[in-house]
Each structure stands twice: as structure tokens, then as C-alpha cells.
Amino acid sequence: MNTAEEMKRGSSRRPLNRRARVFVAGRHGLVGSAVCRHLAREEFTDVVGPGSAQLDLRDRRAVFDWFASARPDVVVLAAARVGGIKANATRPVDFLSDNLRIQVNVLDAALRHRVERLLFLGSSCIYPKFAPQPIREEALLTGPLEPTNEAYAVAKIAGILQVQAVRRQHGLPWICAMPTNLYGPGDNFHPEHSHVLPSLIRRFHQARETGAGRVVNWGSGTARREFLHVDDLARACLCLLEHYDGDEPVNVGTGEDMTIREAAELVAKVVGYDGAVEWDTDQPDGTPRKMLDVSRLRALGWSPRIPLYEGLTRTYAWYREHLAAGLPRE
Numbered sequence: 001m002n003t004a005e006e007m008k009r010g011s012s013r014r015p016l017n018r019r020a021r022v023f024v025a026g027r028h029g030l031v032g033s034a035v036c037r038h039l040a041r042e043e044f045t046d047v048v049g050p051g052s053a054q055l056d057l058r059d060r061r062a063v064f065d066w067f068a069s070a071r072p073d074v075v076v077l078a079a080a081r082v083g084g085i086k087a088n089a090t091r092p093v094d095f096l097s098d099n100l101r102i103q104v105n106v107l108d109a110a111l112r113h114r115v116e117r118l119l120f121l122g123s124s125c126i127y128p129k130f131a132p133q134p135i136r137e138e139a140l141l142t143g144p145l146e147p148t149n150e151a152y153a154v155a156k157i158a159g160i161l162q163v164q165a166v167r168r169q170h171g172l173p174w175i176c177a178m179p180t181n182l183y184g185p186g187d188n189f190h191p192e193h194s195h196v197l198p199s200l201i202r203r204f205h206q207a208r209e210t211g212a213g214r215v216v217n218w219g220s221g222t223a224r225r226e227f228l229h230v231d232d233l234a235r236a237c238l239c240l241l242e243h244y245d246g247d248e249p250v251n252v253g254t255g256e257d258m259t260i261r262e263a264a265e266l267v268a269k270v271v272g273y274d275g276a277v278e279w280d281t282d283q284p285d286g287t288p289r290k291m292l293d294v295s296r297l298r299a300l301g302w303s304p305r306i307p308l309y310e311g312l313t314r315t316y317a318w319y320r321e322h323l324a325a326g327l328p329r330e
Contacts, residue, residue: 013173015242016074016117018042023072024049025057025106026079030230031121031179033186035076038234048072058101060108067109075110075118076237077103077159082152082188082195092151099155107162111170118174119241120163122156122249124226124290125149126178134255134293137178137248146287164247173245177237180253180292184230184311185318196260197227200267201316207273214276215268218283221261226253226291229311232304239302253292254304260285270312 016022022039026032027049039047048070055066057079081098103120110118127135128143140160145153163174183197191202200217207215236252244250258266264277306314 013117013242013245016044016238018044019046020044020073021046021048021071022074022076023070024076024078025102026077027051029078029080029082030182030184030186030188031233032076032078034184034230034234035078035237038231038238042238057105058098060101060105063105064109064112067113071113072110072115073117074241075106075115076241077106077118077120079106080121080156095149096151096155099152100158103155103159103162107159107166111166111172114172116172117241118163118172119237120159120174120176121237122160122176122178123152124178124180124251124253124292125153125287126156126160126249127290129287133289134291135251136293137251137296140249148284148286160249167247175240175244175246176249177240178249178251178292179233179236180226180228180251180290182228182230182233184315186230187315187319189319196225197263197267197312197315198319200264201271201312201319204264204268204271204273205316205319207275208271212275214278215273216278216280217260217264218280219260219285220281221259221264221279223260223285223287224257224289224291225260225263226255226257227263227308227311228253228304229306229308229314232306235305236297236302239297239300243300248296250296251292251294252297253294255292255294255298257289257291266309267312270309270316 022044024032024035024047027036028051032049036047055062057063079102081095125146127139129146130143131139160176163176166172166174181195187198188194189198189202203215233252240250268277
């Protein structure tokens with residue numbers, strides 16, 4: 001049965017050839033490095049992905065030249081400019097422009113070379129700010145976005161629409177996945193650019209090391225978030241590449257959430273900080289709740305394996321190890 005027939009009939013895919021050349025765009029980032037680790041465990045033998053110093057994905061000519069030379073069979077598009085609520089709110093042009101260029105260049109080059117399997121990774125921030133909970137994939141484009149990360153979300157939505165357009169116009173079975181809030185080894189702990197969990201880890205660790213009597217966090221702490229270990233996402237990526245072929249994006253999460261205040265308490269416990277925790281309510285909370293409906297992915301046989309406390313413990317150990325090794329703190 002050919003690919004077009006499979007798409008019409010909704011049949012499952014065949015497993016990937018472990019000798020196929022897999023291009024992981026963004027392989028040195030949080031998600032890309034996790035995908036590479038999982039592919040290695042699954043005995044893939046030809047995983048490629050030059051770093052940004054070797055290949056600037058914003059440079060269209062360079063991207064097309066690289067594809068012409070490397071000729072990957074599979075693409076996982078995990079490269080993106082990412083950051084927490086402060087970075088998104090204060091530098092929207094960077095998040096919009098860089099992500100649009102990265103996506104368009106990689107997707108266009110992959111189309112020119114007829115890459116058979118491609119997975120585009122978006123984000124749960126693509127959904128409306130007040131989407132019904134848990135958020136189903138069908139909620140996309142049904143309401144206004146959260147203003148603090150609107151530019152990033154618009155770029156990711158454009159990527160989804162481009163993948164869907166390629167499916168319609170060219171018949172290639174490309175797919176999209178929308179992960180929830182991620183954390184894990186290799187995360188960004190920058191004081192201004194990090195997401196909520198690495199930001200909390202860094203803040204509580206520094207307070208414990210310096211003997212600070214209090215830690216002040218942004219917002220009220222009442223917003224609710226869902227957290228997924230990046231190694232669980234990597235497993236989901238391979239699951240989708242091998243078993244999913246559909247137009248709609250697929251949510252990747254745990255189906256459980258907690259308040260930011262509860263997350264802060266858990267991080268403080270992992271770090272061993274026992275001082276006061278205060279909340280700066282003059283700062284924004286962002287989307288009040290953002291929990292994904294993950295029934296579509298669970299129907300394919302995937303489920304998360306790493307409990308939050310265990311994952312945070314591993315992530316904090318990674319953070320301490322890399323600080324001790326004298327690597328950059330941010």
C-alpha cells in the first residue's frame with residue numbers, strides 16, 4: 001500500500017529503519033539532545049545534527065546546501081528560540097522572526113528533497129488562553145492567545161499550518177506534536193530566559209548556597225501547569241514517527257497539573273531549601289491553566305514513565321554536576 005492510500009485509510013506506519021539518516025534539528029538543546037539519547041538507545045546508527053556554530057538554521061542558503069549534502073531520510077524539527085515568560089514578553093520580535101525563519105528554511109529544504117518522514121515540534125502555548133480544559137487538539141485557532149507569549153505561539157502555529165499544507169499539496173506524511181511544559185537534563189537555567197521549573201531550581205539553589213532567608217517568585221502562584229520530563233517526550237517522538245499519520249497535531253503531556261505554588265514547594269524540597277517563599281503579584285501569571293488532553297497519544301500505546309519528583313531530582317543532580325564542572329551557569 002502506498003503512502004497516499006495509508007493516509008486515506010488511517011493505517012499505522014511501519015517502524016523506522018535503524019540505519020536511516022535522522023536529522024535532529026536543535027540536537028544540542030533540551031529536546032534535541034533527549035531525542036538523540038533515545039534514538040541511540042533504540043540503536044539508530046546515523047543520527048546527525050550540526051550545532052548552530054556549524055549551521056545557522058536562520059540562513060536559508062546554508063540550510064539548503066546542508067540538506068543537499070547530508071540528504072536525511074527523517075527530520076525531527078526540535079530547533080527553536082525558546083524562553084520563559086519574561087523573555088517572551090520583552091523580546092517578541094526575536095521569538096517571532098527567528099522561529100519563523102528556522103521553520104520555513106528547514107521545512108522548505110526538507111520538501112525540496114522529499115524527506116519522507118518529518119516531525120515538527122510545537123508547544124502547548126499555541127492554544128487559546130482560555131481554552132476548555134483539558135485542551136484537545138481541536139482547540140487550535142478557536143480563541144485569542146496568551147499575550148505574554150503570543151509571538152512565539154504565532155510562529156509555532158505557522159509551522160503547524162505549513163506541515164498540514166505540505167500534506168495536502170505534496171502528499172508527504174509529515175506530522176506535528178505539541179508538548180506541554182518540559183524540563184530535564186540540558187535545560188536552560190538562565191535567570192531571565194528559563195522556563196518555570198529550571199528557574200525555580202536555580203533560584204532555590206542559589207538561596208540555599210548563599211543562606212538567603214527568602215525567595216521571591218513571579219506571579220500569584222495560582223496558575224496551573226503540567227510538567228513532562230524531556231526523556232518521556234523523546235519516547236513520544238519516536239512513537240509518533242512510527243505509529244501516527246494524521247493532519248491534526250498530537251498533544252504530548254501527562255494529563256495532570258498542579259499550581260505553580262505547589263511546583264515551587266516540590267522544587268524547594270528537592271533542592272533542600274527551607275527558607276521563606278514569597279510571591280510578587282505585580283508580575284504576570286500567564287495563562288491561568290494549560291493542561292493537555294493526551295488521549296490521542298495514549299491510544300497509540302505511549303504513556304509517561306518519569307514521576308515529577310524523580311525527574312526533578314535527576315534534573316537538579318544534572319544542574320549541580322555541571323556547575324561543579326565549571327561550565328557556564330546560564
